[in-house]
Amino acid sequence: MRLVIARCSVDYVGRLTAHLPLATRLVLMKADGSVSIHADDRAFKPLNWMNPPCTVKEEPFTEHGAIAKWTVTHGKSGEQLILTVFEVLHDHRHELGVDPGLQKDGVEAHLQELLAEHITTLGEGYRLVRREYPTAIGPVDILCRDASGGTVAVEIKRRGEIDGVEQLTRYLELLNRDPLLAPVKGVFAAQEIKPQAKVLAHDRGIDTVTLDYDALRGIEKEGMLF
Structure with a gap:
């Protein structure tokens, strides 16, 4: 799993369009290919996300004070989650290993x-x-x-x-x-x-x-x- 805390804006382009203005957010990139965007509230629910399978393309982007653009593209639908990154405050990868799964009550x-x-x-x-x-x-x-x-x-x-x-x-x-x-x-x-x-x-x-x-x-x- 990759954990990124960054100042970014986020645009979802597909059947629906959505925009998250510039703010500091947590970006989770999981080993299954999913990407989700989180704020410091809303409990566990992300602000926006892309389910697997998807690919992530990271490239420099220097317009309007930004430093990079990350484009997450769904492998089947072609829908995209576009992150315009202005500052990266934390970027770390963790190997979590195989999860034993939820033990039901x-x-x-x-x-x-x-x-x-x-x-x-x-x-x-x-x-x-x-x-x-x-x-x-x-x-x-x-x-x-x-x-x-x-x-x-x-x-x-x-x-x-x-x-x-x-x-x-x-x-x-x-x-x-x-x-x-x-x-x-x-x-x-x-x-x-x-x-x-x-x-x-x-x-x-x-x-x-x-x-x-x-x-x-x-x-x-x-x-x-x-």
Whole structure:
């Protein structure tokens, strides 16, 4: 991971355009190719970002007091994140190694177990391939097949937020490179799914399922929520 603190302005050019005026910001460049721009607030949410795969081109740029221009280009869409750098206050690389992945709490782990056991909750004809399907960036909660034999990757959360959709998106990008699995579609399943997460998921062609934990445990209720 590369950590850069710099005075910069940022422009996003693509389906939408956005501009961040000159300010001091943190730039994260991760080994997976993602780049994100952070301010000293907003908790963990970046001001703007580019998901992998992408490339970064750094070149001198001396107009209007700037010293460099960094152009981040997405490898598939061609969209760009352009950083105009005026001063670099910190620039350091860290080797973090392989992360063991998130250890789910008891409810999430049990949801995964229950959904795997009752995989037809997702639809008639679904069948389980395996839980914790390994990938180079971490295990997919559930890999299964739908009624037509298509591959489905399922990410399970207790509370479904945008980060979970981003995580599933990364899994799907990787799984779809495997000709034995592709095409792979995604399902984002949680007890509660935030409206913003649901909008992002549907925009990326990912289905969402709201799980009733008690119903999966066999407690009689009015039914599942979808």
